[in-house]
Amino acid sequence: xxxxxxxxxxxxxxxxxxxxxxxxxxxxxxxxxxxxxxxxxxxxxxxxxxxxxxxxxxxxxxxxxxxxxxxxxxxxxxxxxxxxxxxxxxxxxxxxxxxxxxxxxxxxxxxxxxxxxxxxxxxxxxxxxxxxxxxxxxxxxxxxxxxxxxxxxxxxxxxxxxxxxxxxxxxxxxxxxxxxxxxxxxxxxxxxxxxxxxxxxxxxxxxxxxxxxxxxxxxxxxxxxxxxxxxxxxxxxxxxxxxxxxxxxxxxxxxxxxxxxxxxxxxxxxxxxxxxxxxxxxxxxxxxxxxxxxxxxxxxxxxx
Amino acid sequence: xxxxxxxxxxxxxxxxxxxxxxxxxxxxxxxxxxxxxxxxxxxxxxxxxxxxxxxxxxxxxxxxxxxxxxxxxxxxxxxxxxxxxxxxxxxxxxxxxxxxxxxxxxxxxxxxxxxxxxxxxxxxxxxxxxxxxxxxxxxxxxxxxxxxxxxxxxxxxxxxxxxxxxxxxxxxxxxxxxxxxxxxxxxxxxxxxxxxxxxxxxxxxxxxxxxxxxxxxxxxxxxxxxxxxxxxxxxxxxxxxxxxxxxxxxxxxxxxxxxxxxxxxxxxxxxxxxxxxxxxxxxxxxxxxxxxxxxxxxxxxxxxxxxxxxxxxxxxxxxxxxxxxxxxxxxxxxxxxxxxxxxxxxxxxxxxxxxxxxxxxxxxxxxxxxxxxxxxxxxxxxxxxxxxxxxxx
Numbered sequence: 231x232x233x234x235x236x237x238x239x240x241x242x243x244x245x246x247x248x249x250x251x252x253x254x255x256x257x258x259x260x261x262x263x264x265x266x267x268x269x270x271x272x273x274x275x276x277x278x279x280x281x282x283x284x285x286x287x288x289x290x291x292x293x294x295x296x297x298x299x300x301x302x303x304x305x306x307x308x309x310x311x312x313x314x315x316x317x318x319x320x321x322x323x324x325x326x327x328x329x330x331x332x333x334x335x336x337x338x339x340x341x342x343x344x345x346x347x348x349x350x351x352x353x354x355x356x357x358x359x360x361x362x363x364x365x366x367x368x369x370x371x372x373x374x375x376x377x378x379x380x381x382x383x384x385x386x387x388x389x390x391x392x393x394x395x396x397x398x399x400x401x402x403x404x405x406x407x408x409x410x411x412x413x414x415x416x417x418x419x420x421x422x423x424x425x426x427x428x429x430x431x432x433x434x435x436x437x438x439x440x441x442x443x444x445x446x447x448x449x450x451x452x453x454x455x456x457x458x459x460x461x462x463x464x465x466x467x468x469x470x471x472x473x474x475x476x477x478x479x480x481x482x483x484x485x486x487x488x489x490x491x492x493x494x495x496x497x498x499x500x501x502x503x504x505x506x507x508x509x510x511x512x513x514x515x516x517x518x519x520x521x522x523x524x525x526x527x528x529x530x531x532x533x534x
Numbered sequence: 535x536x537x538x539x540x541x542x543x544x545x546x547x548x549x550x551x552x553x554x555x556x557x558x559x560x561x562x563x564x565x566x567x568x569x570x571x572x573x574x575x576x577x578x579x580x581x582x583x584x585x586x587x588x589x590x591x592x593x594x595x596x597x598x599x600x601x602x603x604x605x606x607x608x609x610x611x612x613x614x615x616x617x618x619x620x621x622x623x624x625x626x627x628x629x630x631x632x633x634x635x636x637x638x639x640x641x642x643x644x645x646x647x648x649x650x651x652x653x654x655x656x657x658x659x660x661x662x663x664x665x666x667x668x669x670x671x672x673x674x675x676x677x678x679x680x681x682x683x684x685x686x687x688x689x690x691x692x693x694x695x696x697x698x699x700x701x702x703x704x705x706x707x708x709x710x711x712x713x714x715x716x717x718x719x720x721x722x723x724x725x726x727x728x729x730x731x732x733x734x735x736x737x738x739x740x741x742x743x744x745x746x747x748x749x750x751x752x753x754x755x756x757x758x759x760x761x762x763x764x765x766x767x768x769x770x771x772x773x774x775x776x777x778x779x780x781x782x783x784x785x786x787x788x789x790x791x792x793x794x795x796x797x798x799x800x801x802x803x804x805x806x807x808x809x810x811x812x813x814x815x816x817x818x819x820x821x822x823x824x825x826x827x828x829x830x831x832x833x834x835x836x837x838x839x840x841x842x843x844x845x846x847x848x849x850x851x852x853x854x855x856x857x858x859x860x861x862x863x864x865x866x867x868x869x870x871x872x873x874x875x876x877x878x879x880x881x882x883x884x885x886x887x888x889x890x891x892x893x894x895x896x897x898x899x900x901x902x903x904x905x906x907x908x909x910x911x912x913x914x915x916x917x918x919x920x921x922x923x924x925x926x927x
Contacts, residue, residue: 244740345583346795346831349795443762444795445764446576446579448737448761486741487741503729503731504707
């Protein structure tokens with residue numbers, strides 16, 4: 231039982247990391263209609279900036295503002311210099327332009343930091359494990375990620391549903407042209423939304439640093455899963471992104487943890503392991519295919 | 535909405551696109567062209583970078599073995615399809631007869647047959663899948679590094695020597711991962727408490743950590759190359775397993791770059807491999823000093839293997855006066871093994887794979903407070919591989 235709870239916590243932690251990325255992506259996609267493949271690059275920029283500052287100053291905490299600032303700045307600059315020219319263009323042009331941004335970012339990072347992965351230490355008081363339930367030790371750092379992720383989700387909920395900016399964001403994702411017609415400075419709104427999305431991606435990147443490897447190309451590894459989240463949750467819906475992130479995080483973890491074991495009941499050990507690994511890596515894509523068949527607009531978009 | 539979905543699909547497929555091209559400037563017109571297909575982009579990019587840099591270190595004033603050479607380097611991006619395309623282009627457009635560079639077994643699996651079937655020679659600086667060592671061996675295919683099976687087997691031998699009885703094993707779900715687990719089991723004399731194949735693009739191992747803890751093994755063996763290994767080790771430490779369940783790994787999971795990135799989580803780990811910076815022979819001492827001076831970083835085993843590959847090719851070029859058109863002559867020259875390696879005693883087995891020594895190492899804290907990999911003892915002496923018996927030309 232403790233093993234099961236631990237695996238669910240693992241799924242939750244993976245889910246909130248996905249959410250931090252998916253929230254920005256779905257906003258940018260839903261409101262501006264831009265496909266930003268370079269979202270993963272911002273995640274990488276956040277991770278590198280935070281890691282470098284944390285290593286140089288010796289303080290993990292100083293790394294957080296550095297990661298956020300770098301990601302938001304790079305995001306805003308990206309919007310101002312490149313994305314702004316793409317709003318009226320075809321989606322294929324957007325894909326091409328933002329894909330080239332990925333290559334540019336990867337190469338620039340390689341030029342500055344080299345190909346060797348960077349090291350960032352876990353802050354001292356988060357480095358141990360906490361006894362969540364009797365007999366269930368869970369890494370403190372992962373718990374911290376869950377807490378931060380849920381706090382960000384709550385903050386976003388309040389921002390989107392209770393503030394004026396949030397109202398504009400909601401209006402923008404439902405009917406862009408009407409918002410513009412009512413005299414709202416859409417350009418500014420776009421830059422703010424893009425910067426916010428970038429900020430969250432940077433936060434996700436920095437928090438992933440002590441768990442994963444801070445290295446070139448780290449963004450692309452998670453970006454595809456993030457797109458799956460956006461599609462499953464429904465384009466433009468923060469709520470959808472939140473539930474889809476958690477759903478996919480938990481399903482992915484559960485498949486990896488339990489499928490080989492279940493298959494081993496009915497077939498030989500090594501074959502079950504290999505087949506289980508194969509199916510579990512397809513799991514979230516299968517889910518996406520099913521969702522697209524049944525609810526093409528995503529699970530959390532109300533039928534209109 | 536349909537537009538958006540179509541665009542997402544386009545986004546997905548964009549990732550399948552090829553990665554960049556890097557080529558050294560052309561040298562003398564009659565120089566022997568060597569095609570280096572290696573992995574330079576993405577998280578595993580440092581592997582190919584070290585192979586390339588190690589290889590280049592052996593080139594003196596544009597010459598290998600006194601013969602002018604031109605190295606054409608291309609990035610396969612860790613995609614088998616890319617590797618095959620590059621090989622195709624090198625063979626037909628450039629007329630290249632001599633290839634090296636491939637890092638990953640899955641790229642080698644798609645690319646090497648293309649090269650050797652076209653009558654060119656491939657000298658592997660790293661990839662060593664078992665499928666080309668036994669029945670699938672080829673006279674034009676040489677391996678200068680090791681077989682994945684033997685490399686991971688050395689960890690099995692190490693675990694047995696250290697007295698462990700019950701092992702939990704993990705590797706990514708691809709050819710080299712399967713070779714790794716087979717190899718480990720071949721040399722490990724105890725029982726297997728659990729076996730997990732992870733995804734090759736997986737970076738979060740929390741689910742696996744929980745399973746390891748539940749299985750309560752004596753020892754964990756894992757093979758996660760490059761960045762995956764870093765993530766795995768740090769999560770192993772964060773999960774509180776580092777102090778409770780010891781781990782044996784082989785050098786691809788703990789090369790000198792990973793060691794730096796992992797930090798304290800690596801201290802005390804038992805590692806095994808065929809090369810280390812402290813191996814006591816002249817070629818190695820010279821290589822480490824030259825590499826550190828030229829590139830201002832500690833070389834990894836990939837760099838050493840790249841260097842050894844260059845030395846091997848240099849010896850064959852010298853014996854044949856740079857005639858690579860006569861592949862049989864070049865083969866025989868290479869088989870003379872008239873070259874030193876950074877790994878000391880080295881010769882080719884009947885399947886043109888290495889016969890060499892294997893060492894047990896441990897991550898310890900040096901006098902300067904830095905973690906380093908220290909060679910402890912010889913695990914296997916002049917050891918070949920079990921596939922050689924199936925190979926006949």
